[in-house]
Amino acid sequence: SIDADRLLGRLRNLGQIGRDSDGRLVRLAGSDNDKAGRDAFVAWIRSAGLEVAVDRIGNIFGIWRDDANTNHTPVLLGSHIDTVINAGIYDGCYGVLSGLEVIETLQASGFVPANPIAVAAFTNEEGVRYAPDMMGSLVYAGGLPVEEALATVGTDGTTLGAELERIGYAGFEKPGFLKPHAYIELHIEQGPVLEREGMPIGAVENLQGISWQRVTIEGEANHAGTTPMSMRRDAGHAAARVVTFLRDRARRANTPTVATVGCMSFEPNAINVIPSRATFTVDLRDPDEGRLQAEEAALAAYLKELAAAEEVTISVERLARFQPVAFDKNIVELIEDAARKRGLASKRMTSGAGHDAQMIARIAPSAMIFVPSISGISHNPREHTPDADLVAGANVLLDVVTRLSAQ
Amino acid sequence: SIDADRLLGRLRNLGQIGRDSDGRLVRLAGSDNDKAGRDAFVAWIRSAGLEVAVDRIGNIFGIWRDDANTNHTPVLLGSHIDTVINAGIYDGCYGVLSGLEVIETLQASGFVPANPIAVAAFTNEEGVRYAPDMMGSLVYAGGLPVEEALATVGTDGTTLGAELERIGYAGFEKPGFLKPHAYIELHIEQGPVLEREGMPIGAVENLQGISWQRVTIEGEANHAGTTPMSMRRDAGHAAARVVTFLRDRARRANTPTVATVGCMSFEPNAINVIPSRATFTVDLRDPDEGRLQAEEAALAAYLKELAAAEEVTISVERLARFQPVAFDKNIVELIEDAARKRGLASKRMTSGAGHDAQMIARIAPSAMIFVPSISGISHNPREHTPDADLVAGANVLLDVVTRLSAQ
Ligand SMILES: NC(=O)NCCC(=O)O
């Protein structure tokens, strides 16, 4: 079994790195805080005696190679260590540090794997500063040219490539340089299902489709006191209509569709000026591709109608679009089996969040292991998973890796 | 008659002072740009040979005193030169520069007034950076203690008093030091009425009530992909509901009530995080105090209902509250009379915007003159009034001042 104290200690340690002046954990991709987190991770992989490699998109790898390895494609473990704004300490980091923990445990046990075993921390999984999300693993899997990814302009006007150079993580390896034999990602669920059903382990068999758009509405600035309600072209009001439309539609539907407006800004953003412009993001998700397309179409039709009714101009920019992904059936079964052997109940489930595994699934058999999130809270400093569940998940990962790496 | 070229030249000149790197006119109260505008105005009043005085809240006065004045309380003209964000060049500046123009015209004509005549530029009329609006004139009229006004914290965290000191406009005079005999403010209408009715002059007999509030909604940050619609406490969605509630109610009502949400911000403002907090402003106005109170009560009731339905916490902070104001009947008649004698059609009307005149009306007989705004557009760089209307308005002001100042 893994060394629980070492894993939990590192998790807490990393969770203190990259806090802002208000004490909030903010390790946005390419930031100084991200650098601090990366430096800590690299120090740990070095201290484990692993080979360190960084690719052009900044993905970090810790590789355990042995002359005895007969198979040269590695079993890859990992996740990401970038975070959202005011994040919890588990999202991503748990999978990365558990991957390292599994390797160190196997090393110490004298196990000789048939293949190298590597742990990866993928760049910019969260997509908060640079869209799309899962960018490092997407590039790694060949789904986005590295030049294009490096040229991405962030919410703060910076460029990811320049930021990676600045923090010293623009590496030299070609993304995709290690073609994995299999990829397994351990992660907190970030949703309420496992806790509600009293299940310690989720065997994740698929992941829903994700559609991200940025909508800009242009109206006309005018005086808040003198402009009759009937003469307004209020971009802010039109934006609010879209928010309520999405919510009402998703709640009425009785489907798993989720719709979120996370970012919103008004211009000129002055108390006595009717907004001339509103900009906001729309995050739409559904496990079913047909339904996700129908939701996108419904939004597009509503925006058209709204533009005419409110005499505003509406433009839409696509930030990310990923179809639902099915994971590898054999690995899902290995996970269920490993859980059973450890006496842990497990449940097959769908991931609501996007994960690096959905990208690596394009180039290698992949699957995910989930552990419960208390009250389903994530992307929030109150994100929490009990220690026992964290340890159980890492042990299941250990067992799956052992099976996949047996000579 | 006034010197049209001098007035229009100064108006255009001042309109170029205080532009940001995008070319937008932004002279927010107490800013460097405000200082640049103030410096230009002070230079003009000095070149007219007027006495310059600045009071503790930064109101600037140009005073024409003459030993022949038998009455020592001045006829006061004026308005403000601070602006909104991305403003037009007329709002406020037109009244200030016309006041100076009228004094210079009277001086040149050899007219000997019975009283001093003074022009004022009041601090922070717009209220965009520091609430409430009309702050300088409110303090001048004794409606707000000067210490309290100077301690006001702005949208950018600065303090008005510190900013006035920084830009060199924290003066020594006690606000109210000149008790006006009468106050007349010439202003662009900022609304569509005069243009629609083909009237060059508005004789403003009253001004609607203004209610400004800041609403903060606290929900719970959570993951956009994993949190079912039914389990969300989405502060951004609740804020959008308030925007549509206000709009629907005001449009249905068939009353002159106007409701505007000009500022909006979400936290953490990340694409895949359900907003934990939304903060926005509500600007409610109505010429009838009873109706304005009813609108405020309806909003309060809605917020209560919404807090319960959406499981969010809502708090409200009052930023400004002014009752409707009736102007001085005699001055309104003088305005109508002066317009008639110049062959200009005029219309009695209500001001939709707040103005310094509404504050000075507390301490002196006051009224306003309006000129048309093309398409009713204001608080917008496209704000425009034809030159002929600007000149006509200034001449009506000249004639009213002449009547009020006759020996
Ligand atoms: N796991 C996770 O939070 N990923 C971020 C991408 C997403 O929004 O789903």
Ligand SMILES: NC(=O)NCCC(=O)O
């Ligand atoms: N005249 C003018 O725009 N005043 C600003 C205060 C208000 O919002 O009415």
